[in-house]
Amino acid sequence: MSQEKSSYPVSKRGPEDHEVRDQIVTAATEHFSRYGYEKTTVSDLAKSIGFSKAYIYKFFESKQAIGEVICTNCLREIEDEINAALNKTAYPPEKLRVLFKSIVDSSLRLFFQDRKLYEIAASAATEKWDATIAYELRIQKILQGIIHEGRQAGDFERKTPLDEVVKVIYLVIRPYLNPLLLQHSIEFNADAPMLLSNLVLRSLSP
Template sequence: MSVQSDRPLSALTVLETAKRQVRRFGESKTNVVDIARAMGVSHAALYRFYPSKSAIMDAIVQEAMEDEARLAAKHVETDGPAAEKLTAMLLDLHRRKRERFEGDQEIHNLYRRIVVERPDMIAAYADRITALIARLIEKAVQRGEWKVDDVDLAAGVVRDAGMIYVHPAFVAQLVAAGAPIEEMLRATIATLARAFEAGIRYAGGVHVEGAAAPEPI
């Protein structure tokens, strides 16, 4: 069925129509011809904006990633304790992934596939989120709130610790298991924040300031 619109044909309108088709029929049953038919145009017209179905599907997930990056970025420059800001950032990312899993299943499934099949996209996304975390940590260090000698390394630790709460496959598993996810997330960040407050030195091996040196083995 055609759903022609007065809006001019553009990459955005193609993407919006593609998402409607994916939500209705699933990715596997959606192709360029179906999207074009729904828009009331020839499939050749769509190739002006996207060279293939794969490019359209990638763009849908890229749009979701852009939304998540904006969501995370808003916490970097806000006022308040760093631990609260970091917790809020990861909670927002988790909730966005959970909302997609519970209320937008077909897009969630598409996202999960892209995570596996497009490591380049995922690496770029991970780098972007890690840079935001690094900026948050850096500001906390500048204020004297946290003591960390390698901000980038600390940001990677936070990213890896938080992955279970934001990776679409892990989110699906935790929700299905009925896990107390937000409580777990808060405990994870509280533990990291406490270490950053005490002081972490990565140079020469990880060392928490004030902690007793380990006994030699």
């Protein structure tokens, strides 16, 4: 799993494994949670930590770079939960159902448990930060693995090109990966995972 996590982008400044970097991220997470991402400046963070603004810039080139790390940490947590849920079943159709459900459940919990931190997720989605692009590619890779496994087991049809199948199913899932889209369908989220996954599974029947 650690090798897969390396695909997430991180700030290029300063040593990657450094306690000051972690201290800045921890303080920023707390500060953003209290005051909001948009209203917080690097100067505000520097004052709250007791560092100079110039010292923070030795590790992060901008406020967005700090936000990217926080966003990455949240997305890694979602991906870890997804993989943990998938590891509990070996049956490809059930894995697809689990994928839909775990994406919705984990995304709702992390994107909306803290409305201030939601601002970071919203900015990341709107501005297409590298962290979100990498995350969506990782989800597509997981989905591709499930479809390939199901075809090998004879559970799914094999006539449609694999990349086309993955793209179509990803487009069905995508509204639940994006916090901006997810907030507009909250009233459907209780039933959506089961209904959508059942519809997709019927289309995959051999």
